[in-house]
Amino acid sequence: MKIELELWQFITLTTMILGAFWGIAKMMLAQSAKSLDEKFNAIHQRLTTQDESDRRLERDLTDLRVELPRDYVRREDFTRVIASFQVTVDNLRLTIERMLIEGKNRG
Incomplete structure (x- = not known):
């Protein structure tokens, strides 16, 4: 099988x-x-x-940072307050004991 093409047909076919x-x-x-x-x-x-x-999370985190000091107490602060409270209670106990002992001695 032999195909013969003229130049213009070859150019047209190639272009297509x-x-x-x-x-x-x-x-x-x-x-x-x-x-x-x-x-x-x-x-x-x-x-x-x-x-x-991210903006909402950052805003929530900022709100939490503001609320934390107001709503929660650090352990060291709590320990200090409890220690001073215990000293006050001990002093009150000693005062009451002293008053009771003095009351027994007078009576």
Whole structure:
């Protein structure tokens, strides 16, 4: 089987084949660009949502930092207050014992 083509037919056929390849390549590039745009938009939306979440978390953490000193006592502070309370109670006990002993001695 022998195919004979004239020059103008060969040029036309070659141009058509190259045009078809170029069209397919352009279509594939457009689809991949569209896909990339969709992915970037999805990433942008997720980042925007994450930024809002980060701001809310930072605000909650700041509120917690403000509330902690007001609502909770450090262990050292609690120990110091309890120790001073115990000293006061011990002094009161000694005073009461002294008064009772003096009352027995007089009576």
